[in-house]
Amino acid sequence: MRFHADQLQVLLVFVRDDSQCKGFRKACEKAGFKYTLALEVQAVLTCFLAANHDIIIIDHRNPQQLDALTLCRSIRATKVSENTVIVGVVCRRDGEESVMSLISAGFTRRYVENPSLLACYAELLQLEFGEVRSQLKLRACKSVFTALDKSQDAIKITSEDNYIQYVNPAFETTVGFESGELLGKELAKMPLNEKKADLFSTKNACMKMAKVMGAWQRTSEVLFSKQAVCVEARCSFTMRSSKAPVSTEPWSAGRGNNALFSTCRKIRHYVSIIRVNSGNSKAEKITESVHSDTPTVASQRRHSSVARIHSMTIEAPITKVINIINAAQENSSMPVSEALDRVLEILRTSELYSPQFGAKEEDPHTKDLIGGLMYDGFRRLSGNEYTLSTKNLHQISGSLLVSESLHNVPRRIAEAMENDDDWDFNIFELETATQKRPLTFLGLKIFTRFGICEFLKCSETTLRLWLQIMEANYHSSNPYHNSTHAADVLHATAYFLCQERIKQALDSVDEAAALIAATVHDLDHPGRTNLFLCNAGSALAVLYNDCAVLESHHAALAFQLTAREDRSNIFKNVERSDYRTLRQAIIDMVLATEMTRHFEHINKFVNSVVKPLAELEESEGSGPNPRDVDTMLRSPENRTLIKRMMIKCADVSNPCRPLEQCIEWAARISEEYFSQTEEEKKLDLPVAMPAFDRNTCSIPKSQISFIDYFVTDMYHAWDGKDS
Numbered sequence: 001m002r003f004h005a006d007q008l009q010v011l012l013v014f015v016r017d018d019s020q021c022k023g024f025r026k027a028c029e030k031a032g033f034k035y036t037l038a039l040e041v042q043a044v045l046t047c048f049l050a051a052n053h054d055i056i057i058i059d060h061r062n063p064q065q066l067d068a069l070t071l072c073r074s075i076r077a078t079k080v081s082e083n084t085v086i087v088g089v090v091c092r093r094d095g096e097e098s099v100m101s102l103i104s105a106g107f108t109r110r111y112v113e114n115p116s117l118l119a120c121y122a123e124l125l126q127l128e129f130g131e132v133r134s135q136l137k138l139r140a141c142k143s144v145f146t147a148l149d150k151s152q153d154a155i156k157i158t159s160e161d162n163y164i165q166y167v168n169p170a171f172e173t174t175v176g177f178e179s180g181e182l183l184g185k186e187l188a189k190m191p192l193n194e195k196k197a198d199l200f201s202t203k204n205a206c207m208k209m210a211k212v213m214g215a216w217q218r219t220s221e222v223l224f225s226k227q228a229v230c231v232e233a234r235c236s237f238t239m240r241s242s243k244a245p246v247s248t249e250p251w252s253a254g255r256g257n258n259a260l261f262s263t264c265r266k267i268r269h270y271v272s273i274i275r276v277n278s279g280n281s282k283a284e285k286i287t288e289s290v291h292s293d294t295p296t297v298a299s300q301r302r303h304s305s306v307a308r309i310h311s312m313t314i315e316a317p318i319t320k321v322i323n324i325i326n327a328a329q330e331n332s333s334m335p336v337s338e339a340l341d342r343v344l345e346i347l348r349t350s351e352l353y354s355p356q357f358g359a360k361e362e363d364p365h366t367k368d369l370i371g372g373l374m375y376d377g378f379r380r381l382s383g384n385e386y387t388l389s390t391k392n393l394h395q396i397s398g399s400l401l402v403s404e405s406l407h408n409v410p411r412r413i414a415e416a417m418e419n420d421d422d423w424d425f426n427i428f429e430l431e432t433a434t435q436k437r438p439l440t441f442l443g444l445k446i447f448t449r450f451g452i453c454e455f456l457k458c459s460e461t462t463l464r465l466w467l468q469i470m471e472a473n474y475h476s477s478n479p480y481h482n483s484t485h486a487a488d489v490l491h492a493t494a495y496f497l498c499q500e501r502i503k504q505a506l507d508s509v510d511e512a513a514a515l516i517a518a519t520v521h522d523l524d525h526p527g528r529t530n531l532f533l534c535n536a537g538s539a540l541a542v543l544y545n546d547c548a549v550l551e552s553h554h555a556a557l558a559f560q561l562t563a564r565e566d567r568s569n570i571f572k573n574v575e576r577s578d579y580r581t582l583r584q585a586i587i588d589m590v591l592a593t594e595m596t597r598h599f600e601h602i603n604k605f606v607n608s609v610v611k612p613l614a615e616l617e618e619s620e621g622s623g624p625n626p627r628d629v630d631t632m633l634r635s636p637e638n639r640t641l642i643k644r645m646m647i648k649c650a651d652v653s654n655p656c657r658p659l660e661q662c663i664e665w666a667a668r669i670s671e672e673y674f675s676q677t678e679e680e681k682k683l684d685l686p687v688a689m690p691a692f693d694r695n696t697c698s699i700p701k702s703q704i705s706f707i708d709y710f711v712t713d714m715y716h717a718w719d720g721k722d723s
Contacts, residue, residue, distance in 0.1 A: 008128060010035040011053040013044050015065045019115035020089060024057055027120035031128070041066060045074055052080050054132050055124075060088040060102070061113060069105040076106035083135040085127055087111050092618055114614075117716060118606060129342070134335035154274035162186050165269070174274060322347055413441055420445060423495055424658050427488045439471040439483040439490070440464065443519055446494045455512050457573035465568040469561055473524050479675075480668040481525035486518070492650035493518040505633035505642050509578065513585035514643055516570075518650060520558035521590050525550060527672050530594070531688045532680065548594040555590040559583065585643065592644035593651050598710060601648060605641045606717050609633070613720065649718050655707050656715065666703045 010033050014021040017039065028035040036051065038044045048056065056075065060068035068088055075081050088107045102110055108131055111123055145166075148155050154171035158164050164182045172178055177190065325344055329337050409417075416433040419425055420442060430438040444464055447453065453463055474483035493514050496502055506514070526533075530549045533541045544552045562569055571579055592601055612632055616624040632638065654665035673692035680687045691697055 008033045008055065008132060009051055009053040010124070011044070011048055011051070011056045012037045013041075013056065013058040013066070013068075013071070014039060015041075015059060015062065020059070020061075020113055023115035023117055023120040024124075026117050027124050030117070030121050031124045033124065033128075041071060044071060045078075048075060048084075049078065049080065053084065054135070055127055056084060056086045057111070058086065058088055058107075061091045069101060072102075072105045072107055083139050085109065085131045085135060087123075087127070089113055118713060130339060134339065137335055137338070156187075156272045156274075158187075158270045158272070160269070162270070171274070409441060417442060417445055420491060421495070421498065423656075425491055426658075426661065427484055427491065428661065428664060430487070431484045436476050437471060437483065438487040439474070439519065440467040442487045443467045443470075443490060446490060447515060450494070450497070450511055450515060451508075452512055452515060455508050456570050458570045462568060462570055462572075465565075466562065466570045467519070469568055470519055470523060470558070473557070473561065474522070475525065475527060478525060478527040479671040480665070481522050481527055481672065486520075486522055488653070489521060489647070489650045490515065490518040492653045493646060496646050496650065501633075502642070502646070504630065505639060509582055510585065510639060510643060513582050513589065514646060516558075516582075517586045517589035517643075517647055520586075521554055521593055521647065521651065522550075523554045523557050523561075525554070528676050528679075529688060532676055532685070535680075535685050535688070536683070548591055548596075551591045551594040555587045558586070558590075585640075588640060589643050589647045592648055595710075598648070598714075601641070601644050602714050602717055605645045609638050609641055610717055610720050645714070645718055649714060652706075652711055652714075655703065655711050662703075666699055670697065670699045670702065 008031075010024075010028050012021060012024055012028075012035055014037070017037070021037070025035060025037065033055075036047055036053070038047050058068045058071060059066055063069075072086055072088070075084070075086065085108045086106060087109045088102045089111050090102075090113065092112055099110060109127070114120070148166075148168045151168060152170055154174040155166075155168045156164060156171050157166040164185055164187060167179050167182050172182075175182075175187075175190075182190070322344060325340050325347075329340050332340065410433075413430070413433045416426075416430040427438060427442075430442060434441055444460070444467060447463055447467075448460070453460055456463075471483045471486075474481075474486060476482055497506070497511055497514060528536075530541075533549050534546045538549075540553050541549050543549075562571060566572060571582070574582065609632075613629065616629055616632065633642070654669075655662055657665070670692065673689055674694040674697070677687055677689065677692050678694070679685075691702070
């Protein structure tokens, strides 16, 4: 059964609008749910009866101020609350005994307090696709049975052994028995008068014949048609009856007698419809096909080849999860089984962590940002032969090869770098002081502070030359993606590396990889997006098969330039094993800045780092075991996730900077997008972000859209605190 649910309504019952309440309010807005906030207990019942909310969330953290148990019982006492999902918000340290008290009071679910927007949003989504959807289906089923009760056709549902499970009033009238006399019995064994016996013996014979053959007609034919006289009604009528099986597996077509054969279905129910026409009109053949799309037992879809694959010892984790869910369906109820089918459908996709944005978003800035930044190149309009002109890589000019040791940096530049360890550090002042060469100076200072030369066993001269080469291969003509942006990302990365929790998780190899990755993460950026390069058929897009084109180029070029000259090769003294580890970490971090996998990285970080860390910190006793926290943070997988999130947060840190810096960065990135739109129109290419038209675009709106979709949740996850 398929149905469309209206916008879900949520009733929030809190004694005060605290952080937990705000978390659910923001989550409702994010999920598109309509919510009502009730801060007075006296108004709750009246409010619920007026709107019949789908979800009620009641604060049960302070029973002295709000008696949630009594309130829930009052709501459950109303008839309309039968299909309402009620959630109780409890304190983190409530024991299991509170669960039983909540259940006995009528609560559907318990939510352990967590005001984080991500946690509240996840809870609402679980409710929507779990309990709420099940309740909506139950409502729909009740509506169906109400319709069956009102139907003039005689309807009967039997088990596979022909035991009656349901009859409607019309059926009772037709056969002359009440439902209490029929339920749980075989109709063929009921005492019938002569004419009724003739009717039902014919029906039963047809049923047995069809069951033996294994063929059930679904279209254009009727299993039997029999004229009879209803003695009780004292009038003649034509009884036309059809019967169809209801099972759990897909129909497969077979040849023979124009029938459809069920080759693998397990029949669980039979639905019979007897249509009665008053008068003496001639019987007409009709078709009544009754099917159910709600399975009652678990699916058994695996063919022998698939079963062999699933039995292999080399088994992917996702395959194990799917097998566990398949096994769980065996003894599940109909709503749970159907929900698990939906879960399996989602798990079989290849983009498990990528959100599916609906078409309801009407803001063109948001739509264009999502399409332009997260397009992967394969869902594009291709075929244009335009190719970007090949650019020669910048070489270091003789004027750059001068000593720029920290001991003889010009005073103006030194003053501009005085507070480089402060988050509010102004990179634009350094850009002006260095004449658009901030990366070399800031990089030399930051790398020295972290002891990178000692770690890499290279001289300060080698590091300085390497920084100069890297900076020379950033395009100073780009409004945004230039060496100033690289220096800003390097500064943010260095700031993050100084945080205690990050220092606890990462080692010297990770620090070196992070700083180097930040330095080169946009190397040789052309000031155009990946989608532009793919649509233009550029040489880079062809080289990297339209996959993470720019990010792959940044990482590859960095190592090419580094290895080109021995005097600027900062890796020349690093041992081979350490170099491979360092190189892999740098590449992984640079590729993480590609936006098509943005939400995948965030979700993995939340599920593998943030949530386990929160569970450890919320454990009983005086506090978490430092050894457990250290073990969790320093696992290779989690260190990789931390480094990815760190460079991603650094890469889009502009909205988190002081307002004047944020405005300047917004103007610069918008100018780059304006220029791209103009070039796309000039070259007759598909316009990746139409909203970024110089004459019509609202820069503040575009920034708000970017912050809402990409920045806010990521920084909340990185902070690991309340939203």
